Amino acid sequence: MSHKLEVGDHVTWNSEAGKVGGTISKIHTHDFDYKGHTHRASKDDPQYEIKSDKTDHIAAHKESALTKTASKQKS
16 A cells, blocks of 8 residues: 655644644554554554654654645744
């Protein structure tokens, strides 16, 4: 399966606090633990680690939750 997102891409996603933006820092193709939780990932359905633009918080999301943007947006 071909994936549209790569390390370094800027993406947005919806969170409880509204729309958030960040940069993909890592792509997981196997299950991994993060902050005490196991995140399920595979080559066909990877999880992406994203560093938030505003808080530097690291989040993990599947591709279906992410929207690629042209570049980092100013806030």
